[in-house]
Amino acid sequence: MCFWKKAVFPFLVVCIVALLLVISRINPQLFGQGWGLIALVIIVAAIILFYWRFEQRKASSREVAVVAVLGTIAAAGRIPFAVFPSIQPVTFIVIVSGYIFGPQAGFMAGSTAALVSNFFLGQGPWTPWQMLAWGLAGASAGLMGKYFPTAGKTCMTLFCVVWGYLFGWILNLWTWAGFINPLNWQSFVATCAASFWFDTFHAAGNAVFYLFFGPSFIKILRRYHRKLKVVFLPDANCAHFPHG
Amino acid sequence: MYENFFYQDKGLFLQSLHPAAILAYLCILLVLALLFSNPVYLVGLLLVLVLNISAAQGGEVWGIYLKIGLGFALPIIIINALLARGGETIIWAGPNIPVLGRLTISLEAICYSAAMSVRLFIVISIFCLYNLVVHPDRVLALLSRFASKTALILSLATRLFPSMVRQMANIQEAMMIRGVDFQTGNLKQKLKSHAVLINILLLSSLEDSLEIAEAMHARAFGSGPRSSYQRHVWRPRDSFCLGGAILAFGLAVCAQITGYSTFEFYPRLGCLLKNTMAVFNLVFIVVFLSVPAVLSWGWRRCPYFNAKI
Numbered sequence: 001m002c003f004w005k006k007a008v009f010p011f012l013v014v015c016i017v018a019l020l021l022v023i024s025r026i027n028p029q030l031f032g033q034g035w036g037l038i039a040l041v042i043i044v045a046a047i048i049l050f051y052w053r054f055e056q057r058k059a060s061s062r063e064v065a066v067v068a069v070l071g072t073i074a075a076a077g078r079i080p081f082a083v084f085p086s087i088q089p090v091t092f093i094v095i096v097s098g099y100i101f102g103p104q105a106g107f108m109a110g111s112t113a114a115l116v117s118n119f120f121l122g123q124g125p126w127t128p129w130q131m132l133a134w135g136l137a138g139a140s141a142g143l144m145g146k147y148f149p150t151a152g153k154t155c156m157t158l159f160c161v162v163w164g165y166l167f168g169w170i171l172n173l174w175t176w177a178g179f180i181n182p183l184n185w186q187s188f189v190a191t192c193a194a195s196f197w198f199d200t201f202h203a204a205g206n207a208v209f210y211l212f213f214g215p216s217f218i219k220i221l222r223r224y225h226r227k228l229k230v231v232f233l234p235d236a237n238c239a240h241f242p243h244g
Numbered sequence: 245m246y247e248n249f250f251y252q253d254k255g256l257f258l259q260s261l262h263p264a265a266i267l268a269y270l271c272i273l274l275v276l277a278l279l280f281s282n283p284v285y286l287v288g289l290l291l292v293l294v295l296n297i298s299a300a301q302g303g304e305v306w307g308i309y310l311k312i313g314l315g316f317a318l319p320i321i322i323i324n325a326l327l328a329r330g331g332e333t334i335i336w337a338g339p340n341i342p343v344l345g346r347l348t349i350s351l352e353a354i355c356y357s358a359a360m361s362v363r364l365f366i367v368i369s370i371f372c373l374y375n376l377v378v379h380p381d382r383v384l385a386l387l388s389r390f391a392s393k394t395a396l397i398l399s400l401a402t403r404l405f406p407s408m409v410r411q412m413a414n415i416q417e418a419m420m421i422r423g424v425d426f427q428t429g430n431l432k433q434k435l436k437s438h439a440v441l442i443n444i445l446l447l448s449s450l451e452d453s454l455e456i457a458e459a460m461h462a463r464a465f466g467s468g469p470r471s472s473y474q475r476h477v478w479r480p481r482d483s484f485c486l487g488g489a490i491l492a493f494g495l496a497v498c499a500q501i502t503g504y505s506t507f508e509f510y511p512r513l514g515c516l517l518k519n520t521m522a523v524f525n526l527v528f529i530v531v532f533l534s535v536p537a538v539l540s541w542g543w544r545r546c547p548y549f550n551a552k553i
Contacts, residue, residue, distance in 0.1 A: 075401065
């Protein structure tokens with residue numbers, strides 16, 4: 001019963017997206033030229049589902065505070081590096097956070113960093129895409145930490161490089177889906193080619209950050225991750241007098 | 245520079261709207277911008293946004309947003325103009341590029357590029373308007389009803405961000421006094437000095453996070469269902485603005501279904517306004533969406549009107 005109650009919300013979200021897709025097939029003109037609206041709906045639905053999943057689990061005050069602080073550090077990291085084009089430590093900080101604290105904390109830190117930094121740097125149509133891209137970077141790093149906890153420096157550096165390009169490609173989707181015609185692989189390649197140097201700088205920056213500071217960041221975060229796991233032992237007096 | 249983008253309370257009419265009303269209004273504007281491809285309808289939406297941004301006294305910030313938009317518009321114009329092959333009025337036929345195929349520029353593709361650039365500026369202007377009139381705290385308060393933990397994380401991060409930026413400036417100053425030069429050296433040296441800054445920030449902030457957690461624990465975080473207190477009052481002005489937006493949305497959906505607001509770019513340019521109904525539709529959509537700007541004008545000039553809404 002509890003499972004069904006919990007499954008209602010994600011089921012409704014998926015149904016709404018599916019309904020929009022069906023309507024777009026029946027009457028393509030209804031949603032206008034391109035896939036801008038449908039793509040935005042899918043992205044927002046994906047973010048809502050990730051947040052909904054986080055709401056469902058029990059999180060301690062320490063977990064909430066650490067996730068908020070990690071998201072803020074990643075967001076604040078955008079400011080001193082604003083002078084370097086596309087070289088920002090956000091992706092690196094989010095990946096390292098996800099790797100240590102797990103997929104959900106990684107997603108929350110990444111999406112929080114995007115949303116909060118844009119309150120100050122300017123919200124734009126790129127915000128939901130940045131939230132999803134950085135969130136996925138954190139979540140995938142969390143999975144990496146879960147299934148490959150002994151991943152070495154080379155492996156993690158490559159992971160950071162890959163996310164430098166993936167982040168750019170995910171962000172390219174909003175211009176491609178909403179403003180480009182025709183929507184084929186040639187036009188997507190052209191859109192990615194337009195941002196190639198920015199993505200390359202981003203990927204190179206991630207690799208440099210990880211090579212120089214990855215191990216020290218991981219050491220610090222691992223120490224705080226251990227501090228999160230506090231177990232309250234039953235009080236000896238209460239154990240003797242449970243009703244007292 | 246960063247203060248420009250953050251919400252500044254100017255006591256404006258648009259800033260006094262209920263967060264749910266203004267968010268719904270902005271969402272409808274965004275949906276309509278992505279729905280319409282007819283250039284005249286897009287220009288109509290841009291006009292509504294110009295009225296609203298001037299009512300929000302945000303000309304300066306809008307200028308910055310338009311400059312950012314220009315950076316996005318350029319690749320959109322180039323890619324659309326070169327890769328679209330549906331147009332019949334060929335202006336220029338270029339070479340055959342291995343991956344992209346034969347490059348051609350047609351009149352229809354240029355018109356499509358121009359229309360999409362207008363759409364891009366509309367979308368960017370909607371977010372500019374959001375920055376000008378919606379306080380992040382009011383949205384987060386609204387969100388706390390449905391997603392308390394998420395709202396708490398976002399509220400904490402929004403609060404911590406300015407103090408962390410100040411803390412970062414303090415650390416930078418302390419490092420400069422100790423002889424670290426952030427301005428000179430090659431890219432590697434600059435990156436290294438800036439990343440050390442982030443390292444110190446990480447250590448001190450994580451210590452602070454434990455104190456925040458203790459404070460939350462002391463205030464009974466997680467001990468039971470969370471209560472929430474809403475201070476926002478739903479007033480007639482909210483109903484007017486939301487009502488206008490819903491009517492405009494309904495008309496837009498009808499116009500899309502009947503084809504009044506659609507426009508064919510390929511293979512040849514279609515008619516901008518097919519009949520008088522298309523004109524009426526456009527006028528009514530613009531009028532309904534202009535309700536907040538018109539109310540804002542009346543709110544500033546007539547105290548009686550101000551008291552009534």
